[in-house]
Amino acid sequence: MLQSIPLEYYLIISATIFIIGALGVITRRNAIIIFMSIELMLNSVNLTLVAFSTFLGDASGQIFVFFVMSVAAAEAAVGLAIVLALFRAKKTIYVDEVNILKW
């Protein structure tokens, strides 16, 4: 008989990964690494949704994960296009050197 893993463990891992992602967004200056940290945070939330879906016996959580993944894909396409446009205009992707929205 396999012993099942308690829900709390999944939640704690998910919180840890979310914090790591948030720290990445705060401390890095490379726009692509910030983008990857955002993906980390999205994925930790997905893990929470799947864990609750399994433990509650309800499919809605996994459907939400499907939608989060679609939105993340759209975000990846647009975000990386913005990074490309930014690099073309400013020759840098370090976010602390960019101030086009400041006046």
Added chain:
Amino acid sequence: MTINVIVFGILAILAVASALVTILSKHPIRSAMGLVFHFFMLAGLYLSLSAQFIAALQVLVYAGAIMVLVVFVIMLLNLSDEESLKYKINPRQVMGVALGTALLVMLGAIYATNMSSGSYDAGIAQEIGTADNLGKELYTNYILPVEAIGLLLTAAIVGAMVLAKRKLS
């Protein structure tokens, strides 16, 4: 200690470690490789929750499509190692981050004491996670969100092409 507890422990440790590699390495390509590894470990965790369809999607969409895009952009930009920040980090910010982390650790401890969730019905969980069941749900109860997502993806593709083509003046 049964086999699935050991597998879960390995997956969890590797997932957190590769997440740390992602945010700590200097070169973006190393970050990207850490993130690909992280996505595979997360797919393993989804499998341990018997969410097979989501695990497959994780590998296909994240580790496949999104990370290829990221690596392609890194290659296009020909980036080098990131220099450290030019301004000094405010000690108050460091304290804020440390306190926030401590708060989340405490939240985790509270979860661990108060939520006696116990175990779940493995049979029901396996039925939920199949592509069959999720596909039926998507095309019956969630048909409107699916259409909206289709519209969003189309808009995103057009937007990405316009943004990447035009010169910013």
